[in-house]
Amino acid sequence: MTTTGSSDELRFPEGFLWGTATAAHQIEGGNTNNDWWAFEHADGTPVIEPSGDACDSWNRWEQDLDLVAKLGLNSYRFSLEWSRIEPAPGEFSTVALDRYKQMVTTARDRGILPVVTFHHFTTPSWLAERGGWESSEAPDRFGEFTAKAAAHLGDEIGMACTINEPNIVALMGFVLGAFPPGVAMDFGRYDLCCEQLNAGHRRSVEALRAAPGSYPVGLTLSMAELVGHEGGEEELARFQETVEDRFLRNTVGDDFIGVQTYTRFHFTNSGYQVAIDPSARMTPMGYEFYPEAVGATASRAAAVTGLPVIVTENGVSTADDSERIEFVDRALRSVHAAIEDGVDIRGYTLWSLLDNFEWALGYSQHFGIVEVDRTTFARNPKPSGVFFGRVARSGVLGAPPVGS
Numbered sequence: 001m002t003t004t005g006s007s008d009e010l011r012f013p014e015g016f017l018w019g020t021a022t023a024a025h026q027i028e029g030g031n032t033n034n035d036w037w038a039f040e041h042a043d044g045t046p047v048i049e050p051s052g053d054a055c056d057s058w059n060r061w062e063q064d065l066d067l068v069a070k071l072g073l074n075s076y077r078f079s080l081e082w083s084r085i086e087p088a089p090g091e092f093s094t095v096a097l098d099r100y101k102q103m104v105t106t107a108r109d110r111g112i113l114p115v116v117t118f119h120h121f122t123t124p125s126w127l128a129e130r131g132g133w134e135s136s137e138a139p140d141r142f143g144e145f146t147a148k149a150a151a152h153l154g155d156e157i158g159m160a161c162t163i164n165e166p167n168i169v170a171l172m173g174f175v176l177g178a179f180p181p182g183v184a185m186d187f188g189r190y191d192l193c194c195e196q197l198n199a200g201h202r203r204s205v206e207a208l209r210a211a212p213g214s215y216p217v218g219l220t221l222s223m224a225e226l227v228g229h230e231g232g233e234e235e236l237a238r239f240q241e242t243v244e245d246r247f248l249r250n251t252v253g254d255d256f257i258g259v260q261t262y263t264r265f266h267f268t269n270s271g272y273q274v275a276i277d278p279s280a281r282m283t284p285m286g287y288e289f290y291p292e293a294v295g296a297t298a299s300r301a302a303a304v305t306g307l308p309v310i311v312t313e314n315g316v317s318t319a320d321d322s323e324r325i326e327f328v329d330r331a332l333r334s335v336h337a338a339i340e341d342g343v344d345i346r347g348y349t350l351w352s353l354l355d356n357f358e359w360a361l362g363y364s365q366h367f368g369i370v371e372v373d374r375t376t377f378a379r380n381p382k383p384s385g386v387f388f389g390r391v392a393r394s395g396v397l398g399a400p401p402v403g404s
């Protein structure tokens, strides 16, 4: 139960997870053996710069965990780089597995719940060469990798996310051409990839359930608030089914649904639009600045799946950190309102701990609550991190910041 203290204060439930998230390829650096590295270095892709050393988190992971702890957060979501763990089919690296095990146990030692993602956009080169997620062997291969990694990490895992945003992997890879394999407008291949990712999720859940330990297991999905306008109803329904609901329906028996939201989309009689009002406030990602979307998506995810919700990603790209404070404050208010309405939301994870490699957009975006010097890799927490940490420590969101 949430309670309201002073009229402007919002209290979150006891045990609420307050986290921040990263992904291996976006922060580790030197992940040369996956499809993204190849895509970054191929001619004719939209990637503006390669990931290179990223944030050097392969070496600085302990500093990252220290930052999470120091800020006052109680969970950290990070991903395993499949191509490091299984550099060739069936060949597993003990060194890589040991490193991730160390991350999980060190997080526990710092009082941080390790939320482990098993696939966050990158696929090993050997599997990409055999067709990536389109290949008929991909779901089983992913299941085998999950089993091996889960056995090594054991019951220190706090929570497991199988696949990060399968809908974005398929959409960006086969419709928008901005992720590997860089194919545009091929809806047949998009559908096939979606089916395979859904099968991969199920294999991975089975493997996690059979592994030592017992922790919540779920999928994370990219969801936007879908806003219908006159004449846009059919297009909205089509988008909702083909991009979101086909994945939401594949979560039966899971322990939670991870919701990842950045904005809302509009559907009118001329189709899909990122914004309606020409003067709408936009972010550097080209999204409408609309923090309240997360309350709506979390509510819809809960209604469709019947599962508890963890917001596994939410955040904003901005070079003006005070805008991030406003965004998080407003987003949390919408999450709190949904909880008050009876939606079972158990955690909120801010993307991202670090300013990092934003896929095709390289290092041009700033999602972090910690700034990273691109030459020295020195980390410097931003005021938004301090703000978010204060809310996390107290479980209370205070009165709206002055000026908002």
Ligand code: FCB
Pocket (backbone or CB within 6 Å): 023, 026, 164, 165, 168, 222, 260, 313, 351, 358, 359, 367
């Ligand atoms: C999500 C991704 C994450 C990051 C944010 C901005 O779609 O899961 O890796 O790129 O967007």
